[in-house]
Amino acid sequence: MGLVDAPIALCASWPAMTLNPRTLNPAERLDWLRLIRTENVGPITFYQLLARFGSAEAALAALPDIARGGGRTKALAIYPRGAAQREMTQIQEVGARLVAWGEPDYPPALAAIDDAPPLIAMKGRPHLFERSAIAVVGARNASANGRRFARDIAAQLGQHGLTLVSGLARGIDAAAHDGALATGTAAVLAGGIDKVYPPENRALHEQIAENGMLIAEMPIGTEPQARHFPRRNRIISGASVGVLVIEAAIRSGSLITARFALEQGRDVFAVPGSPLDPRCRGTNDLIRNGAILVETIDDVLRELTPALARPPSERMNDKPATAKMVPTAPELARARDLVSDLLSPDPVPIDELVRQCRLPAALVVTIVLEFELAGRIQRHPGNQVSLL
C-alpha cells in the first residue's frame, strides 16, 4: 500500500494544544522548520500533514509519495536539514527565537486562525501576548492629524492594558508603535526578523526589539517584497482581538488587514474622515460596510469589553475537526478526477468543491493537499484554491 493510499486520520487533537501549551524539543523544532519551508507547503497544508502523519518527521518522509499522487513528476524540494540548522543558528545570533504554534509564547489569538504560521521568529519581550492585543494600522502617507490620532489612541489603548500590534510601516503604523512603546507594542515584519524596513524606522525597530516584540514569519535574511505584505497582514489581525484602521485609501494594504480581521472573526474599527481626503475613503468605506466608527477610545472599549471579559481559551476558534475516513485506491483516483475537473484559475472555496463533488469533505481536503504539494494549486484567503 503506497503512502497516498494510507488511512487518512485528520484528527481534532492538534488545536487542543492551544489550551494545553507544550514545548517542542530541538529535533521536533527542526523538523517543523523543514516541513514549513518545504516547497508548496503552506500553513494549512502543514497542519493537515501533521494531523495525518502525527509528526513533522513522518510527514517529511511521506511528502514525495503524496506529491506524486497529486500528479507531480519531478522530485519535491524538501528543505534540507543543514539549511534549517543554519537558519536556527542565525535566528539565535540576532537574539531572536523560533516559536512554534501551540508553544506558551505563541500569541494565543494568532494560534486560533486557520492559517496561523507554524513557526514565527520572535525578538523582544514575550510576556506582551499574555495580554490581549489590538492592531492599529493605516496609511503610510498619513496626515499630521492622522499620525497624532494614532499615537494618542495607541497610548490610551496601552494604558487600558492592551498590547498594540502593527506593521512598522511609515505613517500610521509607526505613530501607533511610538505611542505604545511605554506600554507594550509588537511589530509584525513582512521580511525576515533581521530586516529593517522601511530604513527610516530603524530607531523604532530597535526600540521595539528592546522594549516590545518583533515578529517575522519569513526566513531570516528575507528582504520584504510586495507579495509578503498580505501574508504579514493576516498575522497583524490574527494576533489581535480587533483592528483599528486610521486613514486608508481605497485598495490599500490596511483594507487587506481589515478583510483578514473579518474573516478571522475579529472586530474591525475605523476612524471616519472627510470625503474630500482620499486617505479617508478606505476607512469611510469600512464604516459604510459595518465597521465600528471610532472617534475616541471609548468607541473601541465599548465594543471590546464583552470580548475581553471572556477567558482567552473561550475566544479561540478551534480549527475545524475533520472526521476519520479510509478511502480505497479507486475512490482516491475518482476523487482526484472530480476535484481536478472542478478547479480553474479562478479561486473556488473548498466548501464549494465538496458540495459539487458530492464527496466526503475529508477526502476532498486530502486531494487538495496532494495537488498543493504537487504545485498544481494555490491557496487563497477564505479557504479558497485555484489552479496554477
Added chain:
Amino acid sequence: MGLVDAPIALCASWPAMTLNPRTLNPAERLDWLRLIRTENVGPITFYQLLARFGSAEAALAALPDIARGGGRTKALAIYPRGAAQREMTQIQEVGARLVAWGEPDYPPALAAIDDAPPLIAMKGRPHLFERSAIAVVGARNASANGRRFARDIAAQLGQHGLTLVSGLARGIDAAAHDGALATGTAAVLAGGIDKVYPPENRALHEQIAENGMLIAEMPIGTEPQARHFPRRNRIISGASVGVLVIEAAIRSGSLITARFALEQGRDVFAVPGSPLDPRCRGTNDLIRNGAILVETIDDVLRELTPALARPPSERMNDKPATAKMVPTAPELARARDLVSDLLSPDPVPIDELVRQCRLPAALVVTIVLEFELAGRIQRHPGNQVSLL
C-alpha cells in the same frame, strides 16, 4: 347636549385630500387661519377639530365650550376675523400666498407628517414641489471644505431632478441653497415670510424668492426666535424625502432636523469627518446610529432611487384613522379624571396614556384635545404631551 358631549367623528377622509387636492374658498381660508392662530391650537389639534366638526368655521364656534370642558376658566382667545384679514392682506402685499394643507401647491411630502402646518406662506415658484425634495443642512460655523461640499452636492442633487430644501442659515444651509439656485431650492424660514434672517443672507433670500421658494409657518412680521427653529426644522425634513447633514456639532439644530426626519420616516444621510473636528461629532454620531454615510452623491441616489421610483401618492403616510365613538357624559368625566391623573410635567406618549387608562384611543385623544385647548398641556415630538 353640550358640545363636549357631541358625537366624536374622527374620520379618515381628511388625509385623502392629499391625493385629491382641492382649493379652499376665501372664507374657508380665513377660517383656517383664524383656527390655527387661536390660542392653544397646534397643527394636530387643528386637524382633530376639523375632523370632529367638519369645518374650521364650526370648530371656531365650538372652541369655547371645549376649552371649558377641559377645565379652562377664562375665555379662550379666538383669533379675530379682522386680524386674520390683515394678515392675509399683508401676505399678498409682499408677493406671497397662504397655501393650505391639501391644496395643489402644498408640498406633498410635508402634507404627510402628523403635525403638518395647516397653512404656510409661500413666495416663489410653486412648481418646485412637483419634484421630490431633499434637505441639506448643517453647521453655521462650517469649514471651507464643508461649504464647498454642500454647494457641490446641492448642485448635483439639483441636476438629478431633486428640489433642495434648507433653512437659509449661515454656513452649510446657505452654501447648499447657493449650489441649487439654478436647479431649484426652497428655504424654510423660522420667522415670518417677510423676515430676512440672518441679515448677511439678504441677497440669497431675495434670489430664492425670485427663482426658488420661501416658506414660512409663523405669522408675517414674526421675528425668528430660538423656540421657532425646532418647529421650522420639522418642515425642512417633512417636505423632503431625506435629510443630508454636513458638519454638525453635538446638540446642534441639524441633529434636531435629523431626529424629525427619523420620526417622519425620512432617510437620514450624514457626511463623516475627522474626530478631531468638533463640527463632525454630530454627523459621525448620526452614522454610528445608522445614518447613511455619504461621500458622494451616489451614496444618496443609491438609497433614494427605490423611494423615488414609487409615485408620491404611495409615499404618503396617511394620518392614522381613528374609529368613531360616542362617549356619554359620565364616560367623558371619568376619562378626564383618568387622563389628568396620568399626566405630569414629563412628556408621555399619548399611546402610553391610552394603554394605562384602558380607554378607547379616540376618547383619550378627545380629552387631550380638550386639555390642550384649555392650555393645561403641551405637545411634544413623537406624539407626546406634558402638563404645563
